[in-house]
Amino acid sequence: MASHQSFPVLCLLGLLMAHSKRLTQLPEERNASSLLEVGAEDVECFCIDFYEYVDFDDTGDKYHTLQDCSRGLSDQKRCNELCEDEGKTIGFEGKTQTLSFCGDDDGLAKKSPECHCLDGKDTVKHSNRKKAFKKYGDANVLTQFKDAIEHTYVGFGSAADNLAVCYEQCPGLCQRKHKLTGGCAMPTEASSLLEAGADREEVVAIPSLEEVKASEDAKSVDVHDASNRQTLILPEQKNASSVLEAGADRAEDIECFCIDYYEFVDFDDAGDKYASLQDCARGSDDQKRCNELCEDKGLTVGFEGKTQTLSFCGKDDGLLSSTPECQCMDGGDTFKHSNTKKALKKYGDANVLTQFKDALEFTFDGYGSAGDNLMACYRECPGRCMHKTKMTGGCAMPTNA
Numbered sequence: 098m099a100s101h102q103s104f105p106v107l108c109l110l111g112l113l114m115a116h117s118k119r120l121t122q123l124p125e126e127r128n129a130s131s132l133l134e135v136g137a138e139d140v141e142c143f144c145i146d147f148y149e150y151v152d153f154d155d156t157g158d159k160y161h162t163l164q165d166c167s168r169g170l171s172d173q174k175r176c177n178e179l180c181e182d183e184g185k186t187i188g189f190e191g192k193t194q195t196l197s198f199c200g201d202d203d204g205l206a207k208k209s210p211e212c213h214c215l216d217g218k219d220t221v222k223h224s225n226r227k228k229a230f231k232k233y234g235d236a237n238v239l240t241q242f243k244d245a246i247e248h249t250y251v252g253f254g255s256a257a258d259n260l261a262v263c264y265e266q267c268p269g270l271c272q273r274k275h276k277l278t279g280g281c282a283m284p285t286e287a288s289s290l291l292e293a294g295a296d297r298e299e300v301v302a303i304p305s306l307e308e309v310k311a312s313e314d315a316k317s318v319d320v321h322d323a324s325n326r327q328t329l330i331l332p333e334q335k336n337a338s339s340v341l342e343a344g345a346d347r348a349e350d351i352e353c354f355c356i357d358y359y360e361f362v363d364f365d366d367a368g369d370k371y372a373s374l375q376d377c378a379r380g381s382d383d384q385k386r387c388n389e390l391c392e393d394k395g396l397t398v399g400f401e402g403k404t405q406t407l408s409f410c411g412k413d414d415g416l417l418s419s420t421p422e423c424q425c426m427d428g429g430d431t432f433k434h435s436n437t438k439k440a441l442k443k444y445g446d447a448n449v450l451t452q453f454k455d456a457l458e459f460t461f462d463g464y465g466s467a468g469d470n471l472m473a474c475y476r477e478c479p480g481r482c483m484h485k486t487k488m489t490g491g492c493a494m495p496t497n498a
Contacts, residue, residue, distance in 0.1 A: 138256035138259060138260075138283065138284055139249050139250065139251040139259060140249070140250045140251075140256070140259040140260045140262075140263040140281050140282060140283055141246050141248075141249050141250075141263075141281065141282045142246070142247045142248045142249075142250065142263050142266070142267035142270055142271070142279070142280075142281055143196065143242060143245045143246055143247065143267075143279030143280055143281075143282065144245055144247040144267075144270065144271035144274055144276035144277065144278065144279050145241055145242070145245060145271070145276055145277040145278070145279040145359075146240070146241075146276060146277070146413075146414070147275070147276070147277065147358075147413075147414045147415055147488050148225075148356075148360075148361065148362045148363070148364065148413075148415070148488060149225060149240060149241045149277070149359070149361060150220065150223035150224075150225075150241070150359065150360060150361030150434050150436065151215065151220050151241050151277065151279070151359045152215070152216040152219040152220045152223075152359070152436070152438065153197075153198075153202075153204075153213035153214065153215055153216070153280070153359065154183070154185065154213065154214050154216050154438075155202070155211045155212065155213055156176075156179045156180060156183055156185070156211075156212045156213070156214050157173050157174075157176075157179045157211070157212050158173060158211075159209045159210070159211050160173075160199070160209060160210055160211070160212070161209060162208070162209075162210075163199055163206060163208075163210055163264065163265060164261070166199035166210045166211075166212055166264065167199055167260060167261040167264040167265065168257065168261055175257075175260075176197050176198075176199050176212035176213075176214075176264070177195045177197050177260065177281075177283045179212050179214065180195035180196075180197045180212070180214035180215075181195055181285050183214060185197075185214035185215060185216055185217070186217070186285055187215065187217040189282055192284045192285075193284065193285045194282050194283055194284050194285060195214060195215070195282070195283050195285060196214075196215040196217075196279070196280040196281070196282050197212060197213060197214045197215065197280050197281060197283070198213050198264060198267060198268060198278050198280045198281060199211070199212060199213070199264045200213065200268055200278065202357075202358075202359075203357070203358045203359075203486050204268055204271065204277050204278030204358055204359070205268050205272065205278070205486065206265070206268045206269070213280070215280055219438065220241060221239060221241075223361050223434040224238070224239050224240050224241060225240040225241075225361065225363065226240075227363065227365075227430065228240050228363075229243075241279070242279065245279050247267070247270050247271060247274065247276075247279075248263075248266075248267070248270055250262050250263045250266075250281075256283070260281060260283050263281035264281055267279075267280070267281055275414050275416065276414075277358050277359060348462075348464075348465065348466050348467045348469070348470060349467040349470065349494070349495055350460050350461065350462040350470060351460070351461045351462075351467070351470040351471050351473070351474040351492050351493065351494060352400075352457050352459070352460050352461075352474075352492065352493040353457070353458045353459045353460075353461065353474050353477070353478035353481060353482070353490075353491075353492055354407065354453060354456045354457055354458060354478075354490030354491055354492075354493065355456055355458040355478075355481065355482035355485050355487035355488065355489065355490050356452055356453070356456055356482075356487055356488040356489070356490040357451070357452075357456075357487060357488075358486070358487065358488065359436075360436060360451060360452045360488070361431065361434035361435075361436075361452070362426065362431050362452050362488070362490065363426065363427040363430040363431045363434075364408075364409075364413075364415075364424040364425060364426055364427070364491070365394070365396060365424070365425050365426075365427050366413070366422040366423065366424055366425075367387070367390040367391060367393075367394055367396075367422075367423045367424075367425050368384050368385075368390045368422075368423050369383075369384060369422075370420045370421065370422050371384065371410070371420060371421055371422070371423070372420060373419070373420070373421075374410055374417065374418075374419075374421055374475065374476060375472070377410035377421045377422075377423055377475065378410060378468075378471060378472040378475040378476070379468065379472060386468075386471075387408050387409075387410050387423035387424075387425075387475070388406045388408050388471065388492075388494040390423050390425065391406035391407075391408045391423070391425035391426075392406055392496050394425060396408075396425040396426060396427055396428070397428070397496055398426065398428040400493055403495045403496075404495065404496045405493045405494055405495050405496060406425060406426075406493070406494050406496060407425070407426040407428075407490070407491040407492070407493050408423060408424060408425045408426065408491050408492060408494070409424050409475060409478060409479065409489050409491045409492060410422070410423060410424070410475045411424060411479055411489065415479055415482065415488050415489030416479055416483070416489070417476075417479050417480070424491070426490075426491055431452060432450055432452075435449070435450045435451050435452060436451040436452075437451075439451050440454075452490075453490065456490050458478070458481055458482060458485065458487075458490075459477075459478070459481055461473045461474040461477070461492075467494070471492060471494055474492035475492055478490075478491070478492055
């Protein structure tokens with residue numbers, strides 16, 4: 098797996114130097130009101146697309162209540178102030194701000210919340226350049242925060258009142274939009290970056306898409322080149338039944354994987370939209386079934402000693418659709434963005450592929466043929482993952498190799 102430290106920090110507007118401290122800039126937002134008007138500050142709620150890497154660091158101790166977290170009524174400061182103390186700040190609309198929420202690691206509210214502060218420097222290293230180029234025509238767009246403002250909180254009283262309402266409501270707003278909590282933006286106590294005495298802006302050059310590709314090619318094998326493809330291996334799974342047990346005449350079990358929120362997983366849509374889920378799972382007159390499209394594109398991984406595809410039929414957010422697309426996991430791109438900080442904290446090993454550690458949710462077996470098992474997985478896996486408050490990780494199917 099390529100080292101994150103060797104990649105340049107990628108961002109849309111560069112990094113600003115203020116008081117000898119670099120600030121990560123969020124992209125400009127559509128219809129975003131100013132956070133910095135005179136008087137009580139507006140507070141923006143951001144929501145993030147699924148399958149984006151966003152690094153929120155939990156800061157301080159657990160609070161007894163949401164009000165303690167949002168108001169600082171306990172023995173520790175309110176959440177945004179803890180983020181300031183930790184230096185977890187970003188630049189947005191010309192000001193230094195924190196982006197934070199009160200809740201669980203999955204971005205949802207809870208009775209005894211923790212303070213979660215966006216680590217901008219780590220986050221922007223893992224912006225999805227492929228998605229940015231496809232969706233916005235510019236590989237340097239920060240895909241995590243492009244058009245991500247969901248709501249602006251203003252008029253509740255003081256800036257602290259606006260922030261408290263954002264902390265209370267933002268997670269629910271994002272969940273209803275089938276998105277991840279991106280946090281509440283709050284200006285810090287620091288004055289404008291451009292005030293007298295502040296350091297001048299230092300813009301770090303953003304490499305072109307071609308330069309980044311050349312850098313990546315120099316550091317890793319191109320998994321799409323059949324002549325020098327290497328197999329990317331999923332970690333062993335806890336309580337996983339074998340997908341690949343002996344017996345060529347035995348119908349293959351099919352595993353459903355579910356992924357934690359805020360993990361980067363790159364699913365490439367393959368082929369055209371299908372007219373139905375059954376066409377995607379079984380193949381239609383015009384197009385092969387989904388896993389076969391993934392095989393044709395060379396999008397495979399290693400799992401339990403075999404080459405497999407990991408795919409699902411649905412939308413870009415991992416949910417089912419009446420006219421689904423085939424989504425194939427691109428292991429080469431995905432594994433470059435494993436969360437090493439989370440791996441070290443949670444598993445004591447920074448080299449664990451966090452996206453797929455203990456991610457096996459269910460094994461589909463006994464429906465008939467391997468195709469029948471795959472059909473059941475394509476149909477049920479997205480719902481199982483949603484029920485677990487996770488993202489669809491796809492269905493593992495051995496290739497013909």
